[in-house]
Amino acid sequence: MAVGLMAFAGLSETRADLLASDPAAMPGWSGTLDADYASGTDRLHVLIDHAVFAPGQYPGDATNKDTEFVYAYQAFNQTVSSVALTSLSVGLEANSGAHGIGDDVSAGQPGVAGGISPDMSVIGSSSARWGFGWIGGNEVVAGQVSTVLIFSSPNGPTWDTATLLDGGFSTTAGLLPSPVPEPATLLLLGIGAVGLAIRKRR
Secondary structure (H helix, E strand, C coil), rough: CCCCCCCCCCCCCCCCCCCCCCCCCCCCCEEEEEEEECCCEEEEEEEEEEECCCCCCCCCCCCCCCEEEEEEEEECCCCCCCCCCEEEEEEEECCCCCCEEEEEEECCCCCCCCECCECCCCEEECCCCEEEEEECCCEECCCCCCCEEEEEEECCEEEEEEEEECCCCCEEEEEEEEEECCHHHHHHHHHEEEHHHHHCCC
16 A cells, blocks of 8 residues: 555645554554744744654655665645745654665655655764755745655664754754664663763762
């Protein structure tokens, strides 16, 4: 089953909900983040559908989808927005194993139905964030929808902070799924925390 999402022009809420309620997604790791921010006369109201798929479960096209978790997101800029969405980013822990970032424009995907592909898809090494950007006149304006934004990781999900930009202001939108560090890294962090606690007691 392909994840088929499209924009419905003229509706008060531009969305289709298929990614957020995909039965192939991992239980508890799909839904919609409602981000509504205003500054002066500017308003940015974006619904971000998201889902995490276990290895072998993602129905579209993604790098390593048969052997890794696939993280998928789609941004719907609502018709009430007075500004365009120019960036979506989420925190990413070091050693998360995230890679293969891009968008899915396979048959039945919103790239075919008019979704806006990002001009930039990056996984930061020093900034430790993944992000998608729409620039150069290709922004996701009010009433438009992005393509399905994806990347893969060998590691399962946790929640991390999402940030939206309209080109002029930045706002923390809430939490979206992001991969946890590899288990060896988590073990080392845990041992370090225990060592620090013992040292403080002395």
